[in-house]
Amino acid sequence: MIYPDLVLMPGRPCNEQGEYLPPHTPPPPPTGPAEAEPHNPWSPFDSRIEFDFAHYHFVEVQNSAGKINKAIDLWAASVMEYGGDAPWKDASELYATIDAIQEGDSPWKVYQIRYQGPRPPGTPPKWMMETYELCTRDSRQVLHHQLSTAAFKDKINIAPYRQVNSKGVRTWSNLMSADWAWKQAVRHMSPKFIKTNIISSPGQDRRRCVYTRCYVCPSDSRQ
């Protein structure tokens, strides 16, 4: 008979106050990306027709810039007698609006950086003097985004764990099942921890081992 692997201390989801959640609790509603214009869901486009126009020409039929220019001219001509104008002058303006679309809730930013360490005597290497572009985004927001992905519901280890197979032999499968993660979060009881969760388990020769698990839990983290 094959016994399933035994997972020790798999962890349980909790809320921001550290209270355990009942099983199958749905996640909090998504906060959505921070919109520059909260009243315009089509931002950076001014309206749905502008978005549809760009989507049709750029995504669906993938028109050339020349054909987009002609379509924009026709748009402008059709509304000119009513005093209107097309939202873009030419295709390059339309491309700029498309580039301004914000994907996800963690925008990319470009930083100008240069070497700030000690320089060797004499003429320093060229790369120490030059300025470079570092393109990066808020890594914490990216982590939140990843952790809040609903598809990971059953594919995530919210606490370090230990796994033994049917023969009682320790097995390793994921990062959180290994000693490194365990050592980071599991300590013998110590008063210096802020939030603690005491777990008792029967040890050998009738002793009871008491472990303290410290949850490094940012107050605004989401389960």
Place this chain on the structure above:
Amino acid sequence: MFVPVIAGSDKTTVSVATGHQEYHPVYMSPGNLTNIARRAHGNALLPVAFLPIPKSTPYATSSLHELMYFYSNKEASENCKLPKILSPNVPFVPCPRLSAT
């Protein structure tokens, strides 16, 4: 929740048409995800940065320590020398230990 961060870069260079710049992409993944999820789902491993490559100085890019120093952000991390890319996580990593292998 204890969230280990797995981050890495590879030798794939991203060529950008404007300026003929080349970058090393940096990816990040929460260590909490199972290995299967990390390999299967697009959200599991996301790019967080594109590192510029100083031209004609292979040694400048080869050393991880140098890169760490290169990207360190004094205001965010003071003495810690945490890379700027990870600086949003500074409040939760009060005393980072960097090691190069």
